[in-house]
Amino acid sequence: MNNFYYGFGKIILSMVLAMCLKIAPLPPALAAFNPDWVLLTLIYWSLAVPERVGIFHAWTFGLLTDVLTGRLFGQNALAYSLVIYICLKLHKRLRQFPLLQQELFIFFCLLLSQLLLFLIKNLQHPAQLHGTFWLPVFTGTICWPLVYTVMRFVRLSRRIKE
Amino acid sequence: MFHLCREHNTRNPAIKLLFATGPSINTRLLVAVIASIALLVVEHRSQQLDFLRATLSFFIDPIKYLVDLPTVLVGQASDSISSYSTLKKDNERLREDQLIHQTQLLKFEALEKENIRLRALLENSFKLGEQVLIAELLSVNMAPYEHIVVVNKGTRFGVHPRQPVLDANGVVGQVFRALPLSSEIMLITDLNHAIPVQVNRNGLLTIAVGSGQINRLILPFLPSNADIRPGDLLITSGLGGTFPQGYPVAVVDEFTSQLNKPFANITATPKAKLDRNRELMIVWSNSTPVPLISKPSETEPADKAPPHE
Numbered sequence: 001m002n003n004f005y006y007g008f009g010k011i012i013l014s015m016v017l018a019m020c021l022k023i024a025p026l027p028p029a030l031a032a033f034n035p036d037w038v039l040l041t042l043i044y045w046s047l048a049v050p051e052r053v054g055i056f057h058a059w060t061f062g063l064l065t066d067v068l069t070g071r072l073f074g075q076n077a078l079a080y081s082l083v084i085y086i087c088l089k090l091h092k093r094l095r096q097f098p099l100l101q102q103e104l105f106i107f108f109c110l111l112l113s114q115l116l117l118f119l120i121k122n123l124q125h126p127a128q129l130h131g132t133f134w135l136p137v138f139t140g141t142i143c144w145p146l147v148y149t150v151m152r153f154v155r156l157s158r159r160i161k162e
Numbered sequence: 163m164f165h166l167c168r169e170h171n172t173r174n175p176a177i178k179l180l181f182a183t184g185p186s187i188n189t190r191l192l193v194a195v196i197a198s199i200a201l202l203v204v205e206h207r208s209q210q211l212d213f214l215r216a217t218l219s220f221f222i223d224p225i226k227y228l229v230d231l232p233t234v235l236v237g238q239a240s241d242s243i244s245s246y247s248t249l250k251k252d253n254e255r256l257r258e259d260q261l262i263h264q265t266q267l268l269k270f271e272a273l274e275k276e277n278i279r280l281r282a283l284l285e286n287s288f289k290l291g292e293q294v295l296i297a298e299l300l301s302v303n304m305a306p307y308e309h310i311v312v313v314n315k316g317t318r319f320g321v322h323p324r325q326p327v328l329d330a331n332g333v334v335g336q337v338f339r340a341l342p343l344s345s346e347i348m349l350i351t352d353l354n355h356a357i358p359v360q361v362n363r364n365g366l367l368t369i370a371v372g373s374g375q376i377n378r379l380i381l382p383f384l385p386s387n388a389d390i391r392p393g394d395l396l397i398t399s400g401l402g403g404t405f406p407q408g409y410p411v412a413v414v415d416e417f418t419s420q421l422n423k424p425f426a427n428i429t430a431t432p433k434a435k436l437d438r439n440r441e442l443m444i445v446w447s448n449s450t451p452v453p454l455i456s457k458p459s460e461t462e463p464a465d466k467a468p469p470h471e
Binding site for chain 2: 026
């Protein structure tokens with residue numbers, strides 16, 4: 001059981017870093033492209049160590065992201081917990097997928113999350129959004145191999161075991 | 163290479179039991195979804211969750227300051243290596259500026275007194291001056307499709323929602339949400355923001371709505387024959403109660419009347435440098451009317467007897 005908490009710091013640290021990246025002060029032209037780093041990192045951890053990072057972690061980090069980005073409470077929490085649920089359900093199959101197939105899966109995960117955010121925003125007040133709202137889905141998909149490689153390196157550098 | 167962690171699955175299979183210990187994954191999802199929806203509904207309808215947000219923001223706000231840190235460090239570094247001659251030049255220029263402003267203030271003071279006297283003649287009340295707090299922008303990017311910025315002063319300094327925010331040139335926006343260590347400010351150009359304004363030249367009242375572009379406001383509610391032309395200064399009208407009256411907001415830059423449509427197409431450029439300033443002023447306007455009769459005699463014994471006596 002002692003083993004259970006070992007390596008938890010690494011997960012928290014990576015999540016904090018992802019949160020920093022999410023609100024990074026990019027120039028306005030690039031800001032629309034900034035992918036949802038928090039969700040990507042959560043997906044990685046849920047695929048790599050599904051015993052450690054579950055739906056409640058996703059929900060908690062979603063709630064913290066809501067506070068961080070000034071959204072209405074619960075919208076990121078809802079989106080993240082749904083996406084992580086799918087990841088947990090499919091993680092055994094996903095690990096066997098080649099990268100391209102994984103990317104397709106990530107694309108649909110990000111799309112689902114963005115769609116939920118869009119719906120909630122629409123309920124709040126009829127949204128007047130540019131097409132740029134959907135850009136993070138595409139850049140997130142493109143960034144997945146990067147996240148995967150870096151996080152794998154981080155995870156294995158001092159093994160986070162189950 | 164992309165097989166994530168097959169190796170330690172085989173090494174320590176006992177850990178799989180952890181899944182069986184808690185509630186099933188479907189139950190967990192159900193709980194999470196219900197909790198999220200409950201939070202969404204409660205926060206959308208009421209203010210009851212403000213304390214929760216304030217508490218969580220104690221943990222989250224350090225991240226904002228962390229992201230802001232590089233910008234601060236670069237600013238400090240460039241400050242510390244700016245040469246003596248630049249500083250001297252700056253100092254001279256600022257002193258000149260201050261002299262000019264001081265002179266203008268002298269005149270302003272005279273005008274203010276005159277205004278007070280005139281209002282006294284009408285037996286009217288006047289507003290006390292405003293108090294300001296200088297807040298510094300944190301360079302973070304909350305949501306790219308919204309014009310909301312974060313500043314480093316929060317409820318610990320008495321900031322509260324719906325307070326007007328200015329810079330040296332004009333109105334910037336209003337406090338959208340005040341957290342303990344920081345607060346979120348909605349700029350006047352945000353799509354969901356509207357500000358009551360009046361044309362300085364003739365007092366024509368209207369509303370300026372944000373366009374979603376950083377350098378543009380839209381005036382959608384003026385008829386095609388309205389007396390407004392490019393170059394007109396728009397100032398806050400004080401209606402609505404959020405913004406104090408008389409601060410410059412924007413300059414009209416285009417007026418086109420649309421054929422067969424009741425409203426004209428008018429755009430304006432904000433006076434405030436919305437995308438460049440790092441220092442903003444949060445304003446407390448004292449909106450309780452103060453009876454005037456005693457005021458001039460108290461503050462200015464040197465002044466002549468108030469006109470009504």
